Amino acid sequence: MHGASANRWAADAHALALLPTIRTLMAAGFVSQRELANELNRRGIATARGGNWHRNTVLRMLRRLDLLTSGQDGIDNGLTSKRATDVRAEALRPTIYKLRKAGFVSISAIARELNERGIPTPRGGKWHLTMVTRLLQRLERLDRVSRSQRRR
Numbered sequence: 001m002h003g004a005s006a007n008r009w010a011a012d013a014h015a016l017a018l019l020p021t022i023r024t025l026m027a028a029g030f031v032s033q034r035e036l037a038n039e040l041n042r043r044g045i046a047t048a049r050g051g052n053w054h055r056n057t058v059l060r061m062l063r064r065l066d067l068l069t070s071g072q073d074g075i076d077n078g079l080t081s082k083r084a085t086d087v088r089a090e091a092l093r094p095t096i097y098k099l100r101k102a103g104f105v106s107i108s109a110i111a112r113e114l115n116e117r118g119i120p121t122p123r124g125g126k127w128h129l130t131m132v133t134r135l136l137q138r139l140e141r142l143d144r145v146s147r148s149q150r151r152r
Helices: 003-027 033-042 055-065 079-101 107-116 129-151
Strands: none
Touching (some): 079 129, 107 129
C-alpha cells in the first residue's frame, strides 16, 4: 500500500478501534462533534496521527463509521441540536435524581455539587445557575411529553 490508500486504511482501522468508545460516549450524551472532540481530548485519546481531536476530525471519523444522523453533516435545521440536548438531559436525569434524593434541592446546590463531582457541562465548563435551571426545565418538559404520549 502506498500514500493515500495507506492513510485511508490506517484511518479506517483507528476509527474501528474507537467504535466502542464512540458508542459509549454517544450513549452518555456526548452527541455533537464538538462534545465528542472535547471528551476524546479530555480522556487523552489521540487521533490516528497522534494529534488532538477537533470538530472536523470527529466529523470525518463519524462518516467513516457511518454514525452520522440527520443534520450532523453540515445541515442543521435546529432539531438535531435540540435532540442532542434532550439526550444529554436524559443522561443527567439519574444524577439529578440522586442529588435531589441526597438533599441537594436548590439550583445553586445542584450546580455546586455537579461541579464538585467533576461532571462537565456540554461544552466542558462549569455549571451555573442558569444552566441547571434550563436542564431542570428541559427534564420537566420531557416528562410532560412522555406522559402525553403514554395517554394516547
